[in-house]
Amino acid sequence: MANLKNIDRSAANSNKAVVISGAAVILLFFISLSIGKFRLSIWDILEILSGIHGNEMAVKVFFGLRLPRNIMALMAGMGLGVAGNIFQSIFKNPLASPDIIGVTSGASAGAAFCIVFLSGGIFAITFGAFLGGIIAISFVIGLVRLSRTRDIKTYVLSGIVINAISNGTIMTLKYFADPEKELGAIEFWAMGSLGGITLEKLSKVLPFFCAGIIGIYLFRWTISILSLSDEEAGALGVNVGQSRFLILLLSTLTVASIICVTGLISFVALISPHVARAIVKRNSFKATLLSGLLGSILMIISDCLARSLLYSELPVSIITSFIGAPYLAVLVGRKRWSMGEKYESQ
Amino acid sequence: MRVNKVTGGYPGGFALKDISFSVDAGKVYALLGLNGSGKTTIIKIILGLLEAWTGNIYAADRDILVMKERDRAKIISYVPQYSDIVFDISVIDVVLMGVSPYLKIFQTPGRKYIDRAYYYLGILGIENLAHSNYQVLSGGQKQLVIIARALLQNGRYILMDEPESSLDLVHKNMLMRKIRGIAKDYKKGCLISMHNPEYALNFCDNIILINDGLVTELDLTAGDMSVIGGELSKIYGDIEIVEYGGKYFIYQSHIDMA
Amino acid sequence: MKIKFLSLLAVVLVLIAGAGCLSPPAVEDKNIGGGRISDIGDTSIADGSSSQSGQQVTVTDHLNRSVTINKKPERIISSYYISTSALIALGLKDNLVGIEDNAQKRPIYSFVAPDLLDLPSVGTVKELNLEGCIALDPDLVVLPIKLKDQINTLGDMGITVIGVNPENQELLNEMIIMIARLTGSDRDSELIDYCNMKENELQGIHKESKDKPKVYLAGNSDMLKTATKGMYQNELIESAGGVNVAGNIDDTYWATISYEQLIEYNPDFIIMASNAEYTIEDILEDRNLAGITAIKNGNVFKMPGQFEAWDSPVPSGVLGKIWLANILYGDSYSYTTFVDNVCEFYERFYGFKVDTKELMADGQP
Numbered sequence: 001m002a003n004l005k006n007i008d009r010s011a012a013n014s015n016k017a018v019v020i021s022g023a024a025v026i027l028l029f030f031i032s033l034s035i036g037k038f039r040l041s042i043w044d045i046l047e048i049l050s051g052i053h054g055n056e057m058a059v060k061v062f063f064g065l066r067l068p069r070n071i072m073a074l075m076a077g078m079g080l081g082v083a084g085n086i087f088q089s090i091f092k093n094p095l096a097s098p099d100i101i102g103v104t105s106g107a108s109a110g111a112a113f114c115i116v117f118l119s120g121g122i123f124a125i126t127f128g129a130f131l132g133g134i135i136a137i138s139f140v141i142g143l144v145r146l147s148r149t150r151d152i153k154t155y156v157l158s159g160i161v162i163n164a165i166s167n168g169t170i171m172t173l174k175y176f177a178d179p180e181k182e183l184g185a186i187e188f189w190a191m192g193s194l195g196g197i198t199l200e201k202l203s204k205v206l207p208f209f210c211a212g213i214i215g216i217y218l219f220r221w222t223i224s225i226l227s228l229s230d231e232e233a234g235a236l237g238v239n240v241g242q243s244r245f246l247i248l249l250l251s252t253l254t255v256a257s258i259i260c261v262t263g264l265i266s267f268v269a270l271i272s273p274h275v276a277r278a279i280v281k282r283n284s285f286k287a288t289l290l291s292g293l294l295g296s297i298l299m300i301i302s303d304c305l306a307r308s309l310l311y312s313e314l315p316v317s318i319i320t321s322f323i324g325a326p327y328l329a330v331l332v333g334r335k336r337w338s339m340g341e342k343y344e345s346q
Numbered sequence: 347m348r349v350n351k352v353t354g355g356y357p358g359g360f361a362l363k364d365i366s367f368s369v370d371a372g373k374v375y376a377l378l379g380l381n382g383s384g385k386t387t388i389i390k391i392i393l394g395l396l397e398a399w400t401g402n403i404y405a406a407d408r409d410i411l412v413m414k415e416r417d418r419a420k421i422i423s424y425v426p427q428y429s430d431i432v433f434d435i436s437v438i439d440v441v442l443m444g445v446s447p448y449l450k451i452f453q454t455p456g457r458k459y460i461d462r463a464y465y466y467l468g469i470l471g472i473e474n475l476a477h478s479n480y481q482v483l484s485g486g487q488k489q490l491v492i493i494a495r496a497l498l499q500n501g502r503y504i505l506m507d508e509p510e511s512s513l514d515l516v517h518k519n520m521l522m523r524k525i526r527g528i529a530k531d532y533k534k535g536c537l538i539s540m541h542n543p544e545y546a547l548n549f550c551d552n553i554i555l556i557n558d559g560l561v562t563e564l565d566l567t568a569g570d571m572s573v574i575g576g577e578l579s580k581i582y583g584d585i586e587i588v589e590y591g592g593k594y595f596i597y598q599s600h601i602d603m604a
Numbered sequence: 605m606k607i608k609f610l611s612l613l614a615v616v617l618v619l620i621a622g623a624g625c626l627s628p629p630a631v632e633d634k635n636i637g638g639g640r641i642s643d644i645g646d647t648s649i650a651d652g653s654s655s656q657s658g659q660q661v662t663v664t665d666h667l668n669r670s671v672t673i674n675k676k677p678e679r680i681i682s683s684y685y686i687s688t689s690a691l692i693a694l695g696l697k698d699n700l701v702g703i704e705d706n707a708q709k710r711p712i713y714s715f716v717a718p719d720l721l722d723l724p725s726v727g728t729v730k731e732l733n734l735e736g737c738i739a740l741d742p743d744l745v746v747l748p749i750k751l752k753d754q755i756n757t758l759g760d761m762g763i764t765v766i767g768v769n770p771e772n773q774e775l776l777n778e779m780i781i782m783i784a785r786l787t788g789s790d791r792d793s794e795l796i797d798y799c800n801m802k803e804n805e806l807q808g809i810h811k812e813s814k815d816k817p818k819v820y821l822a823g824n825s826d827m828l829k830t831a832t833k834g835m836y837q838n839e840l841i842e843s844a845g846g847v848n849v850a851g852n853i854d855d856t857y858w859a860t861i862s863y864e865q866l867i868e869y870n871p872d873f874i875i876m877a878s879n880a881e882y883t884i885e886d887i888l889e890d891r892n893l894a895g896i897t898a899i900k901n902g903n904v905f906k907m908p909g910q911f912e913a914w915d916s917p918v919p920s921g922v923l924g925k926i927w928l929a930n931i932l933y934g935d936s937y938s939y940t941t942f943v944d945n946v947c948e949f950y951e952r953f954y955g956f957k958v959d960t961k962e963l964m965a966d967g968q969p
C-alpha cells in the first residue's frame with residue numbers, strides 16, 4: 001500500500017508513550033509498596049509475597065493496608081484519568097472534567113448524605129455518591145441545553161452552582177448530623193485521603209469500579225463518535241441521547257466508586273487527559289488509556305507524599321491541588337483553550 | 347429516494363408542509379432557496395434529526411422514516427457544513443467513523459475498513475494527509491475528509507449542507523468537481539444545499555427549488571435555460587443566465603428588495 | 605517528545621525517591637522483627653510483681669466492643685489529648701510511644717515531660733495514620749470513638765485498641781477506669797476519689813444559695829457560640845454553683861446564638877473558654893452587649909489555660925470547677941484555695957511543681 005511510506009509518527013509515539021507509562025505505573029506501584037510508616041523493605045515484601053516472612057504483623061499490614069491502599073491509588077488515578085478524558089470528549093470541552101463541572105462534588109454530597117442518614121454501609125455510600133453524581137450530570141446537561149452553548153463559561157458556571165449546592169448540603173448535614181460521630185468523617189473525607197483504605201473497603205468498591213471501566217472500554221468506539229456534534233453522530237447511526245446517557249452513567253459510576261472511599265480528589269481528572277493529549281497529540285482511545293495511566297502515576301506519587309511528608313496523614317487533595325491548580329491556571333490563560341467564541345456561534 | 351408529502355420540522359417552530367421530490371442515484375441535486383426557506387430542515391428530516399409528522403421517504407424500497415438510525419445511516423450519509431471536532435484527531439480516525447453503522451455493539455473497525463478508508467482518501471487525492479491532525483487542515487481539506495467519511499459510510503445517498511460555503515473560489519470549484527465525479531463514479535445520489543445558483547447550473551444535474559414552502563424540481567440536463575432562469579427569478583429576483591465557454595453565469599439585472 | 609517524556613519520568617522517580625527519604629528517622633530506626641516482641645515478653649516477666657502479668661483483662665469500650673488484653677501493655681498510643689492526659693495522670697507517661705497531632709499546643713506536656721513532644725504524632729480526632737500506628741508496635745491504642753473505622757481496622761489487624769468518648773464526667777471516669785484496668789494502674793480510684801471529694805466540697809459552698817448566678821459560657825471560636833445542656837461545660841457551671849443560661853438548649857454540641865438572645869439571657873457572668881480566639885476587651889467593648897449585667901459589673905473572665913483546657917472533660921477538669929466557684933463565690937471560696945488545689949493536684953497526679961507566684965499573680969485583677 002502506498003501509504004506505508006507515510007509513516008504514522010503519532011501512532012508510533014502514542015504506542016511508545018502508553019508502553020512507557022504502563023511500565024512507569026508498574027515500577028512506581030512496586031516502589032510505592034515499600035513506602036509507608038510501617039517499615040517494609042523491598043526484601044521484606046518479596047519475603048511476604050513468597051510466604052516466608054516471619055513477622056505476622058508485617059504480613060497483615062502488607063495485605064490488609066499497604067497493598068489495598070496502593071491498589072486504590074492506582075485505581076483512583078486510572079478511573080479519574082479515564083473518566084476525565086471521557087467527560088471532556090463527550091462534553092466537547094477541554095475543561096469539562098468531573099471536578100470542574102461539579103460531578104465530583106455532587107457525588108461527595110450524595111455520599112455524605114448516606115454517611116449521615118444511612119450511617120455507613122459502603123454500598124449505601126457508593127450508591128449515594130453515584131446518585132449525587134448523576135443528579136449533578138443531569139444538571140450540567142440541562143444547563144448546557146438551556147444556554148445553548150458549550151462555552152467554558154457554561155461548564156464553570158454549572159460547576160460553581162453544583163459546588164455551592166453540594167457545600168450547602170454538606171453544611172446542612174453537618175449541622176443536623178450527630179456532631180460526635182459523623183462530623184469528623186465528613187470533614188476529612190471532603191479533603192480526600194487514602195489513609196483509611198483497607199482490604200475490605202477495596203473489595204467492596206472493586207466490582208463497581210471494574211463494571212465502570214470495562215463498560216467504558218467496550219463503548220470506546222461510541223465514545224469517539226460522541227465527540228462529534230449530535231447531528232453528525234446521529235447521521236452516523238448512533239442513538240446520541242441513549243448512548244451518551246449510558247456512557248456518562250458508566251463514567252459517573254467509576255468516579256463514584258472511587259470517591260466514596262477516598263473522598264474528594266481534585267485535579268487528577270482534569271490534568272491527566274491534558275497531559276495525555278499533549279503527548280499523544282490525538283484524542284484517540286490511546287489518549288484515554290494514557291490519561292488513565294498518567295492519572296495512576298500522579299495518584300501513586302501524591303499518595304506516597306501524603307503518607308510520608310509528615311508523621312500524620314495529609315489529605316491527598318492538598319498535594320494534587322498543588323500540582324493541578326497551577327496547571328489549570330496555565331491552561332485557562334493559554335489562548336487555545338479559551339476558545340469560547342467559536343462554540344458560542346453554534 | 348422519494349420524499350413523499352412530508353410535513354415536519356421543529357416542534358412548535360418552523361415547519362415544512364407537504365413536501366415532495368425525488369433524488370436518484372448517480373445524479374447531483376442542488377437544493378436552492380433563500381435563507382429560512384427550509385433547506386436545512388429538509389436535510390435534517392431526511393437524516394431523522396428532525397421529526398416528520400406526516401408523509402414518508404422511500405429509499406432502497408423502504409420507508410427510512412421508520413428505520414432505526416443505524417439502518418438509516420447505511421443508506422444515507424451526511425456531510426455537514428463543517429465537522430465540529432474539538433480535540434486533535436487523525437484524519438484516518440475521522441474517516442473511519444464512517445463505518446459506525448456497520449459495527450456491532452462494542453466492535454471497533456478492523457483491517458478491512460482501515461484499508462478502505464485509505465482507499466477513499468486516495469480517491470479524493472488526500473492520502474498523504476491520513477495521519478495529519480484534522481484540526482490543522484484547511485477548510486477544503488476538511489470537507490474532503492468528511493466526504494471520504496461519507497463514502498466509507500457507503501450510503502446510496504449523500505446529503506450535504508452548504509459544503510462549499512466556507513471555501514475560497516478555487517477550492518469551491520475543486521470540491522464541486524470532486525463531488526460530481528463521485529456521484530458519477532460511485533452512483534451516489536447527492537443532495538447539496540447551496541446558496542449560489544451558479545454552482546447549481548454548472549455542477550448539478552437537477553435543481554430542487556424551495557420557495558414559500560413550495561418545491562419545484564428542475565431538470566438541468568433536459569430543461570430549457572430560459573425556463574430555468576424564469577423559475578430562479580421567482581426567488582432571486584430578475585436574473586439572466588449567460589452562457590460563456592460552456593459555463594453558465596448569472597447576471598442580476600434588477601434587485602427587488604421587496 | 606521522547607526527551608520531554610523521559611524527563612517527566614525522571615522527575616517522577618526523583619519525587620518517589622524523595623518521598624522515601626522523607627520518612628521520619630524515628631520510624632526507620634525501629635525494628636519490628638520477632639526479637640523485639642520477645643524483648644517485651646522478658647520485660648513483663650521481669651516486672652512480675654504486677655498482678656496483671658500473664659492475666660487476661662477484658663473491658664467494654666465506649667463503642668461497646670469487648671477488648672481483651674493478655675499482658676501489661678508497655679507501649680501505648682493515644683491520639684486524643686484527653687486520653688493522653690488521663691494516661692499521664694495514671695502514671696503511664698513513660699509508656700507513651702505515640703500521641704496526637706499538635707501536641708505542642710497543650711502546655712501540660714512541657715510541664716510533665718518535654719520529651720513527650722518528641723513522640724511521633726499518629727493523628728487527630730478525625731484522622732489516624734494506620735500504618736504509623738502499627739509501626740510503633742503498640743500494646744494498647746486509645747482512640748476517640750470518632751475514629752470508629754480506624755478502631756475497627758486496627759482491631760482486625762490484631763492490635764489491642766479501645767474507643768473512648770470522654771464527653772462528660774461520668775464517661776471520663778469510665779474511661780479512666782477502663783484504661784487503668786487494661787494497664788494495671790492502681791491510681792484510678794485515687795484520682796476519681798480526689799475529684800469526687802472536691803466536687804462535694806464545692807457542693808457545700810453553694811448548696812444553700814437560693815439565687816445562683818447566671819453564667820454564660822462563650823465558645824472558643826466565637827463569643828456567640830455557647831455550651832448547651834448535654835455538654836460537659838454545662839456540668840462544669842452547675843458544679844461550680846452557677847446556672848447555665850443556655851442550659852435550656854437541648855443539644856450536645858456548641859450552639860450559635862444571636863446578640864439579642866444573649867441580651868435576653870442577661871447573664872451575671874460571662875466566662876470565656878480557655879482557648880478563646882478573642883479577648884476579654886472584645887466583649888467588654890462590644891457595644892451590642894453594653895447593657896448586660898456581667899459587663900456592667902465587669903464580670904467577664906477567661907478560663908485559665910496555662911496547664912490544660914479545664915473547660916473540657918480532662919482529668920484536671922475539677923480545677924476548672926474550683927476556679928469558677930472562686931469567681932462566682934469569691935467571698936466563701938478564695939483564690940488562694942484555688943491555687944493550693946492546682947498545686948496539690950498536679951504535684952500529686954502529674955508529678956510537677958506549679959509556680960505558685962505566677963498563678964497568684966494571674967488572680968490579681
